[in-house]
Amino acid sequence: MIYILILIVVIILSSAYFYLKPAKKVTKNIFNAEYYRGLNYLLNNEEDKAFKIFTALMDVDSSTIETHLALGGLYRKRGEFDKAILIHQNLLARPTLETELKNQALYELAKDFYSAGLYDRSERIFNNLSEIKSYKQSSLEYLIKIYESTKEWERAIDLVKTIDTKYINNEKTNSLLAQYYCEISSVYETENQIEKAIAISKKALKTNTGCIRANLQLAKYYSQNDIGISAQYYNAVIMQDKLFAPYITSKIIQLAKRVDNSSTVIKTLVSIAEHKDIPFIPEIYYFILYEKDDIAAKKYINTFDMKDTVNNFVISHVLAASDNGDKTDGNLTNMVNSYENIFAANFHFICNNCGYKSNELNWKCPSCNRWETILPKSAIDIIRDGNINE
Numbered sequence: 001m002i003y004i005l006i007l008i009v010v011i012i013l014s015s016a017y018f019y020l021k022p023a024k025k026v027t028k029n030i031f032n033a034e035y036y037r038g039l040n041y042l043l044n045n046e047e048d049k050a051f052k053i054f055t056a057l058m059d060v061d062s063s064t065i066e067t068h069l070a071l072g073g074l075y076r077k078r079g080e081f082d083k084a085i086l087i088h089q090n091l092l093a094r095p096t097l098e099t100e101l102k103n104q105a106l107y108e109l110a111k112d113f114y115s116a117g118l119y120d121r122s123e124r125i126f127n128n129l130s131e132i133k134s135y136k137q138s139s140l141e142y143l144i145k146i147y148e149s150t151k152e153w154e155r156a157i158d159l160v161k162t163i164d165t166k167y168i169n170n171e172k173t174n175s176l177l178a179q180y181y182c183e184i185s186s187v188y189e190t191e192n193q194i195e196k197a198i199a200i201s202k203k204a205l206k207t208n209t210g211c212i213r214a215n216l217q218l219a220k221y222y223s224q225n226d227i228g229i230s231a232q233y234y235n236a237v238i239m240q241d242k243l244f245a246p247y248i249t250s251k252i253i254q255l256a257k258r259v260d261n262s263s264t265v266i267k268t269l270v271s272i273a274e275h276k277d278i279p280f281i282p283e284i285y286y287f288i289l290y291e292k293d294d295i296a297a298k299k300y301i302n303t304f305d306m307k308d309t310v311n312n313f314v315i316s317h318v319l320a321a322s323d324n325g326d327k328t329d330g331n332l333t334n335m336v337n338s339y340e341n342i343f344a345a346n347f348h349f350i351c352n353n354c355g356y357k358s359n360e361l362n363w364k365c366p367s368c369n370r371w372e373t374i375l376p377k378s379a380i381d382i383i384r385d386g387n388i389n390e
């Protein structure tokens with residue numbers, strides 16, 4: 001009996017709470033039967049029926065607008081851009097929409113268009129929204145993303161220059177600017193306008209002295225007619241990021257092969273060999289051997305700690321391969337070939353932000369769209385990474 005009494009009291013109290021709480025909150029309750037019916041239609045691809053219900057609901061209750069915005073965003077995340085666009089366009093068709101909600105719906109619609117690759121339409125909306133203070137920064141950032149997608153580098157540069165922030169789209173502003181200059185430089189290169197390409201890569205380097213890409217571009221451009229300067233730019237890259245050392249070494253050796261070993265090129269290789277923090281690079285060893293300097297080659301090997309499992313594994317294989325190689329006539333190609341059989345000297349390019357793998361060096365990751373997150377990895381780097389992860 002006492003339990004029944006308690007139950008009755010609880011029921012009375014909870015109904016009292018339900019009826020006495022502010023009326024506004026009651027109308028905010030979106031979980032009514034009609035709403036679920038609409039949701040069901042939407043999920044079953046019966047958008048027309050769903051929108052009829054949602055529109056009717058919106059007439060009596062503006063709070064469902066927020067839910068629509070969330071739902072549209074969800075569809076966009078799932079890659080169902082057409083549905084997201086329909087939801088947001090439907091919202092915007094409401095004649096009584098408050099300005100703030102209208103702007104919010106417009107912002108979402110612009111993001112839908114951007115995600116769907118409809119850049120013109122997206123650009124138009126973001127341009128308008130960038131006039132509104134609370135949407136300015138994020139609209140400008142989207143506009144920059146659009147110009148990146150459409151490869152309108154000049155427009156991207158102009159826009160970045162108008163924004164006074166240290167970071168844009170989570171990238172350092174000066175790094176981003178330098179990348180855009182490098183993009184333009186690449187275009188000049190494909191058009192065979194090397195002088196213009198050089199000038200703009202230098203501009204990139206001036207904007208961001210740490211721009212590895214600009215150094216690599218300049219090294220490549222100068223390799224045509226000034227090996228010394230080329231080697232200097234390659235060397236600059238290694239000083240900027242030691243993880244590039246094996247990749248750059250292969251470039252420098254290509255250079256050396258082309259010009260019959262100019263002294264600057266050799267000097268650069270020696271400076272890499274003498275650099276304490278750079279791991280063993282088989283090409284350097286082979287190159288020194290090729291120069292018929294057995295003592296120097298041995299000295300290079302002796303700088304590495306053979307107690308390190310990866311060093312031990314790699315160096316003993318390299319030594320075995322070079323013993324099999326035809327050292328007497330200094331045939332580097334033979335040696336490198338036998339080395340390639342063991343380690344497949346190709347480079348893999350891996351994004352350290354999302355793990356995207358590729359056979360070419362992209363400066364903007366095609367998967368996560370971040371800049372300068374991709375690193376060249378030699379087979380040995382990959383062995384070493386695997387070893388560290390264990």
Ligand SMILES: [Zn+2]
Pocket residue numbers: 351352353354355356365366367368369370373
């Ligand atoms: Zn990535």
